[in-house]
Each structure stands twice: as structure tokens, then as C-alpha cells.
Amino acid sequence: MGDVFTSRIPAHLKQEVSRVGSNSDVYISQxxxxxxxxxxxxxxxxxxxxxxxxxxxxxxxxxxxxxxxxxxxxxxxxxxxxxxxxxxxQxxxxxxxxxxxxxxxxxxxxxxxxxxxxxxxxxxDTRYQQIVNNFRALRAMDAYTPLDTYIKRKFEGEMEISQPEVEALFVEFLESEVLKEVGTLISERLGRPLEPFDIWYDGFKARSNINEEHLTAQTRKLYPDAAALDSDLPDLLIKLGFPAEKAHSLGEKITVDPARGSGHAWGAAMKGQQSHLRTRVPESGMDYKGYNIAIHEFGHNVEQTLSLYDVDYYMLNGVPNTAFTEALAFIFQKRDLQLLGRSDKSPEQEALKTLDVLWSTYEIMGVSLLDMRVWKWLYEHPDATASELKDATVTLAKEIWNNYYAPVYGMKDEPVLAIYSHMVSYPLYLSAYAYGNIIEFQLEQYLTEQDFAEEVQRIFRQGRLTPNQWMMEAVGSPIDVHPMIEAAKEALKQI
Ligand SMILES: [Zn+2]
Incomplete structure (x- = not known):
């Protein structure tokens, strides 16, 4: 309850943050x-x-x-x-x-x-001027809140884990030896030495061997309109192993609405309200891509419903932060073919998927680390000009490259990690992605080995504990990069 009243920031400072924030959005979007x-x-x-x-x-x-x-x-x-x-x-x-x-x-x-x-x-240097503008507007709030830097507000406040803890977790991952082996494998698969932009290598993506048109034919027939999906929700849960009674009570609390956008899950704010699954169903019926997204949203709705209705105390409803609801949404989405009565699982595809997650986590952690270090530098140099920030950003990017990427890639002083647009328009947001990857992997691995439906119900009625406590009670250990690293070692043996 106390979280609702942590600070009282003057309105004009909030307005200034939103003004410079929208300027950055416009700059990036054009x-x-x-x-x-x-x-x-x-x-x-x-x-x-x-x-x-x-x-x-x-x-x-x-x-x-x-x-x-x-x-x-x-x-x-x-x-x-x-x-x-x-x-x-620039x-x-x-x-x-x-x-x-x-x-x-x-x-x-x-x-x-x-x-x-x-x-x-x-x-x-407009790119860096945008970051300076955001920094100055956000720093002006510091005097009005007990979390007296934007870094603390973002990490201790929003993510409920301190910035040094997050950084330590990322560094532990980035120093892992398995990255070198995966780098060697990628170089072999490409038939050339690695290039800096291979941080985006996507050749581990397991292409489904099921023809998408066949899948679309099936989803169109099953779901000609939103109402058809709505009435099928309990059956989908039963296929995932939920007991019939629970499947129906969850299904009753979730309404499927037709939408113009790609998809969205709007949770209920109080018991008695419906949670809404918004999805796009064309005249010709739901195509496979739309279905795949709808199953992702369905995962959100199930989380929203369990963590509202089954949590002991209303003030504890929900999950620790967005990474936890995304985790369940992706875990549902991955089971979309199973729900259509199909499967294209092979041990090799599973191994490729693991390496794909590892490699994309490697990339996103590097850019997240840069984002954090740029903000720490800004707090140490609050009067920095755009051009000074540019030099510092490039230096920090190369430093991170030289420490954690050069040993895998074999070349030094590459600035590639500084390209992300989020650094300009969503300051300090990147870490949430990397953190989300770790959480999802840990949870997915645990749920694969357990009774899926039973454990989803138990885990998501914990409510809004702090992230580490939530994870300990969910899977028996705190948030940890080792499950992913260990799985990657196994995957390498498989490939
Ligand atoms: Zn989502």
C-alpha cells in the first residue's frame, strides 16, 4: 500500500519529463x-x-x-x-x-x-543532446523522492532490484565461457570469421517444418470470429492440463474482443470485472500469425486472472513487474502448435532454440550494460555537453566490447552496442528485456519439468512479491543466469 504514496513530485517537473520524452520519441520515430x-x-x-x-x-x-x-x-x-x-x-x-x-x-x-x-x-550531436535533455529533466525530480536518482527509481523502484545487483548478474553472464564456444559454432556455420554485427546472428531460429498455409487453414476454420475463440478458451486450458472446473472459471472471466491492432491483453482491476483479450480477426477468419499472437495475449489474461482472483490480499495482486507477465505470455505462445494438436518438437530444434535465446540475451545484455554505465557517467558528470556525452558513450561502448565481446569476436574497439534507439527515447528500459529473458528461461525450464497447469496456478497466485522472493518461491532458487548457461552447454553437445 505504501508504494502508492512514495513521492510527491511537482507537476511542472513531470510535465517537463513528458515534454522532453515526446521530443525524443519524435526524433527517433523520424x-x-x-x-x-x-x-x-x-x-x-x-x-x-x-x-x-x-x-x-x-x-x-x-x-x-x-x-x-x-x-x-x-x-x-x-x-x-x-x-x-x-x-x-554523429x-x-x-x-x-x-x-x-x-x-x-x-x-x-x-x-x-x-x-x-x-x-x-x-x-x-542531436542524438546525445536528446539523452542530455532527458537526463536533466529526470534529475530535477531527484529532490522530491526518497529514491533520489533516476537509476534508483528505475531499478529499486520499478524493477525492485538494485542496479548493482542487475549489473553483477549481467557481467556474470557476459563472462561465461560458453559464449566463446557458441561464437565458434556461428563462425563455422557462416563459413567466415565473426563480424561485429553478428551480435544479431539469427541462424539458430528453428524454422517450423509445418507449412504456415496449412496452419492458417486450420485456424480460420476453428476461429471464424472472436466469439469462436471466446467459447474455446476453457478447452485450450484443458489441453494445457488445467482441471475442467478451473479451466471454465478462468474462461468465464476472460472476454475475447475483436480489435484493429495486432493484439492486447487488458487485465481486470477488481474482482467481478472481465479481463479482455483483444485480437484481430479478419473477415476470412483468424490467420495463423494472428492466432499465435492471440495465444500470447491469452497467457497474459490467465496471469492477470490468477494473480487477481487467487491472491490472498488485494494489495498484493499482480506480478512483481512486466517481465513476469511477459514470461507467461511467451510460455503460452510457445505452446500454440500443441494447442492445434500439432507438434514439431525435435531435440535438435530445442537445442537450436536454446542457443538462439542465449545469443540474443548476449546481445541485449551488452546494450543494457552500456545504458546503465552511460547513466552512471551522467550522474558523475551532470553538466556534460552533448559532445562530451558522445565521447563518453563511445568510450564506454568500446570498453564493454573489449571486455566481453572481443574475446569471442576476435577484434577490438567496436562501438556497435551504442546503436540502440531505446537509449535515446526509453532511458534505462533495455535492462528489462535482458532481465525478462533470464526470468522466462528459468520459468520455462521449471514448468517443462513439472505439472504445467498445477504449477502455473500455484506460482501466479503468489502476487506482487519482490522479484527474487517470487522466483525463489516459484522455482526454488533466486533469479539466476546459470540455467540458461547450462542449457546452452547441453545444446552444444546436441548440435
Ligand atoms: Zn506481451
Whole structure:
């Protein structure tokens, strides 16, 4: 109850945080790169003419999409990474951002208009100015709350685990020897030495051997509209092992609504209210992709309902933080084929999945660590200018690279970890992803070995304990990176 009244921050400071925050959102949401206008030294334009990529998400996804394309793909990946480095160092010409007027060679940094070279100014450290603006607005709140830094509010306050604890957990993972072995395996699979952008290697993704069109035919027939899914919810729970009575009582408290967006789960705020599963069902019925997302949302609804109705005290309702509800949502989503009466599980696919989770956790932990260290640096240098912050960010990124990535990748001083847009528009949010990966893995591994339905019910009626206490009572040990590391060692033997 006390958490509701921890601080009283003046409204004008909150308004300022939201003002600079929306400025950063706009800055990031308009940071498009006209990939079709990128040229190399031979004058080639390797990307489709009208391709526009939002930094960093689309740049990264395009990089991933080029893995199957051999050397042609590799050249494109190198070009994208060169663009990223120009963004990080702010040597990118300001007028090639969100603008298709010029051709740009990111290697030489030459810009061309109508066939002749033109001179443009570089971006004036705007990226880092955004971070400075956020820092100053958030720091102004410090005097009005017992958690007297934004770092403490984000970690001790929101995540309920201290920043040094999170950092120690991440470093323990990043120092793990198994990463070297997985790096060697990736290099073998690629047939070349690792490149810095292989932090996004996605060749462990287990492609399903079931044709998606067959799945869509099945989901369309099963779920022609939202009402059909609504009435099927108890049966889905029974298939997951829930007793009939519990399956029906949960199903009754969850309503499926048709929605325009991709999907959403809206929990009830008090007993007696419905929890809403919002999902998109086209005229032709639910396709497989929509179904897959709906099962994810269903996981959220089940968590929301158990942790509201079955928790002893109302004030303890819910889960420690969003990572815990996401964990159950993903655990449900992974069982979507089982719910359709199909399975494509093989030991090799399971092993690949484990390596995929490990490798993506490796990437996200590095960027999270950088995010944390940048904020610690800011608190040590509260009057820093954008250009000083830029230098510090690049130095810190290279330091983390040299400590935890160079031993696996074999090259030093790469700044790639500084490309994430979240650092600009969602300060200190990245750690929640990395932390979520650990929690989900630990929980999934435990539930696979136990009576799934029984344990889900027991675990999610614990309520909003602190994260470590919740995990100890859920699986018998605190939040820990070792289950993932150990599973990866086993997976390597399997592959
Ligand atoms: Zn979710």
C-alpha cells in the first residue's frame, strides 16, 4: 500500500519529463535512412530503390534478413553497419536523415546530388543532446523522492532490484565461457570469421517444418470470429492440463474482443470485472500469425486472472513487474502448435532454440550494460555537453566490447552496442528485456519439468512479491543466469 504514496513530485517537473520524452520519441520515430540511396565506391546501390529503414530496428532487421544471401548479403550487412557507425559517431550528414534527396556513400561519407558531389554538415550531436535533455529533466525530480536518482527509481523502484545487483548478474553472464564456444559454432556455420554485427546472428531460429498455409487453414476454420475463440478458451486450458472446473472459471472471466491492432491483453482491476483479450480477426477468419499472437495475449489474461482472483490480499495482486507477465505470455505462445494438436518438437530444434535465446540475451545484455554505465557517467558528470556525452558513450561502448565481446569476436574497439534507439527515447528500459529473458528461461525450464497447469496456478497466485522472493518461491532458487548457461552447454553437445 505504501508504494502508492512514495513521492510527491511537482507537476511542472513531470510535465517537463513528458515534454522532453515526446521530443525524443519524435526524433527517433523520424530517424529514417534511405537505404535505396546508399552507394558504394563502385557506384552500386545494393538496396532496393524505395527501401527506407528506421534506425535502429529496421536497420537491424534488414541486417538479419541478409544472412541467407551469402557474399551479396555480407556486403549489404557491412554497409548497414557502416551507417550505424556514422550514426553513433554523429558523422552522418544531417540532410541524409529522413531525406531521399541525396545519394550517400557511408564509407567515404561523400554525398551526391544530381550526379555531382555536394558538401553537407554532420548531424550536430542531436542524438546525445536528446539523452542530455532527458537526463536533466529526470534529475530535477531527484529532490522530491526518497529514491533520489533516476537509476534508483528505475531499478529499486520499478524493477525492485538494485542496479548493482542487475549489473553483477549481467557481467556474470557476459563472462561465461560458453559464449566463446557458441561464437565458434556461428563462425563455422557462416563459413567466415565473426563480424561485429553478428551480435544479431539469427541462424539458430528453428524454422517450423509445418507449412504456415496449412496452419492458417486450420485456424480460420476453428476461429471464424472472436466469439469462436471466446467459447474455446476453457478447452485450450484443458489441453494445457488445467482441471475442467478451473479451466471454465478462468474462461468465464476472460472476454475475447475483436480489435484493429495486432493484439492486447487488458487485465481486470477488481474482482467481478472481465479481463479482455483483444485480437484481430479478419473477415476470412483468424490467420495463423494472428492466432499465435492471440495465444500470447491469452497467457497474459490467465496471469492477470490468477494473480487477481487467487491472491490472498488485494494489495498484493499482480506480478512483481512486466517481465513476469511477459514470461507467461511467451510460455503460452510457445505452446500454440500443441494447442492445434500439432507438434514439431525435435531435440535438435530445442537445442537450436536454446542457443538462439542465449545469443540474443548476449546481445541485449551488452546494450543494457552500456545504458546503465552511460547513466552512471551522467550522474558523475551532470553538466556534460552533448559532445562530451558522445565521447563518453563511445568510450564506454568500446570498453564493454573489449571486455566481453572481443574475446569471442576476435577484434577490438567496436562501438556497435551504442546503436540502440531505446537509449535515446526509453532511458534505462533495455535492462528489462535482458532481465525478462533470464526470468522466462528459468520459468520455462521449471514448468517443462513439472505439472504445467498445477504449477502455473500455484506460482501466479503468489502476487506482487519482490522479484527474487517470487522466483525463489516459484522455482526454488533466486533469479539466476546459470540455467540458461547450462542449457546452452547441453545444446552444444546436441548440435
Ligand atoms: Zn506481451
Amino acid at each position: 530517424y529514417n535512412i534511405y537505404a535505396g540511396n546508399l552507394v558504394d565506391e563502385a557506384g552500386n546501390r545494393p538496396f532496393p530503390e524505395h527501401m527506407v529503414l528506421l534506425s535502429h530496428w529496421n536497420l537491424r532487421d534488414e541486417l538479419k534478413a541478409n544472412y541467407p544471401l551469402g557474399n551479396v548479403g555480407l556486403q549489404k550487412q557491412k554497409m548497414i553497419y557502416q551507417v550505424m557507425k556514422r550514426i553513433i559517431s 558523422s552522418i550528414p544531417n540532410d541524409v536523415i529522413n531525406n531521399g534527396e541525396f545519394l550517400w556513400n557511408p564509407y567515404t561519407n561523400q554525398v551526391f546530388a544530381n550526379g555531382s558531389e555536394v558538401t553537407l554538415d554532420s548531424e550536430p
